[in-house]
Amino acid sequence: MNQPTIAFIGAGNMAFSIIGGLVKQGYDHTKIWATNLTEDTLKDVKQSFNVNTTTDNATAVNEADVVVLSVKPQVMKEVVQSLAETFKSQKPLIISIAAGITATTLQEWIGAPSAIVRCMPNTPALLQCGASGLYKNPQVSDQQAGIAETLLKAVGITLWVKEESGIDAVTAVSGSGPAYYFLFMEAMQQAGEALGLDSETAKQLTLQTALGAARMALESSDDPATLRKKVTSPGGTTEQAINTFNEGELSALVGKAMKAAADRSEELSDILSK
Numbered sequence: 332m333n334q335p336t337i338a339f340i341g342a343g344n345m346a347f348s349i350i351g352g353l354v355k356q357g358y359d360h361t362k363i364w365a366t367n368l369t370e371d372t373l374k375d376v377k378q379s380f381n382v383n384t385t386t387d388n389a390t391a392v393n394e395a396d397v398v399v400l401s402v403k404p405q406v407m408k409e410v411v412q413s414l415a416e417t418f419k420s421q422k423p424l425i426i427s428i429a430a431g432i433t434a435t436t437l438q439e440w441i442g443a444p445s446a447i448v449r450c451m452p453n454t455p456a457l458l459q460c461g462a463s464g465l466y467k468n469p470q471v472s473d474q475q476a477g478i479a480e481t482l483l484k485a486v487g488i489t490l491w492v493k494e495e496s497g498i499d500a501v502t503a504v505s506g507s508g509p510a511y512y513f514l515f516m517e518a519m520q521q522a523g524e525a526l527g528l529d530s531e532t533a534k535q536l537t538l539q540t541a542l543g544a545a546r547m548a549l550e551s552s553d554d555p556a557t558l559r560k561k562v563t564s565p566g567g568t569t570e571q572a573i574n575t576f577n578e579g580e581l582s583a584l585v586g587k588a589m590k591a592a593a594d595r596s597e598e599l600s601d602i603l604s605k
């Protein structure tokens with residue numbers, strides 16, 4: 332299949348990562364456009380990947396089969412409305428990576444039925460180690476869905492949800508998820524220091540343990556519960572820690588925290604549709 336031309340509207344962190352992933356995987360750089368508000372903010376992406384750049388969003392969209400909306404949610408309405416006529420004439424596949432903006436809202440701002448894939452990536456995409464949830468509206472063809480998947484696979488794994496509300500759950504799990512693990516790392520490092528380790532030692536032990544545990548969970552045929560049990564010697568040290576977590580109802584707390592994140596995602600969709 333010919334590689335489609337892709338325009339990234341808003342070449343910030345996430346767009347930079349996806350473009351980087353695509354180019355590293357051999358995507359033709361001449362088929363990629365990146366836009367931003369000023370030439371200065373486009374220098375980096377131009378120098379790094381030799382893609383086409385412009386400060387005029389419509390110029391890029393006019394060239395594109397696929398448009399990736401990668402500006403912040405707060406400016407999305409203005410950006411989409413200013414491109415509405417171009418979208419209507421060009422009919423590109425539109426992929427939005429913005430948190431909290433539904434495909435229905437995007438379509439309303441465009442003012443015509445449009446093929447839209449909504450995606451929730453996460454920040455490890457910056458290391459090509461991300462996890463993205465994808466939703467496609469009924470206008471998206473199988474071929475377009477394949478294009479969206481290829482694009483996001485350049486920065487990690489991709490999983491589809493059938494209902495758009497699934498994106499709220501994806502946001503609670505993998506979108507916000509890196510922050511939960513960072514919080515746990517912060518707490519473990521602090522606890523290590525409180526137990527007498529110097530800060531650097533506590534940090535290195537914490538981070539390498541997180542990496543090792545994640546790799547074991549991904550690569551082992553055992554599930555996380557089995558892996559946990561294998562660390563936990565009866566009457567030993569881990570058991571004491573796990574009992575303490577259970578007394579504090581850690582699982583219930585995680586459930587409550589993630590429900591709050593999903594509820595906020597739904598609420599933001601309402602607020603941002605205005």
Ligand SMILES: NC(=O)C1=CN([C@@H]2O[C@H](COP(=O)(O)OP(=O)(O)OC[C@H]3O[C@@H](n4cnc5c(N)ncnc54)[C@H](O)[C@@H]3O)[C@@H](O)[C@H]2O)C=CC1
Pocket residue numbers: 340341342343344345346366367368372388401402403404406410428429430451452453454505506507
């Ligand atoms: N799940 C998650 O953790 C993440 C989700 N996201 C989503 O990805 C999107 C992009 O996020 P980042 O790359 O971190 O933001 P960013 O702020 O790094 O990039 C956005 C870029 O858009 C540019 N921009 C602003 N107005 C523009 C306009 N009218 N025309 C063209 N460019 C314009 C800005 O100058 C900026 O460089 C956001 O909508 C965010 O919700 C991003 C990062 C992580």
Ligand SMILES: O=C(O)[C@@H]1CCC=N1
Pocket residue numbers: 430502506507
């Ligand atoms: O905190 C947020 O609202 C965004 C969405 C997922 C990660 N960051």
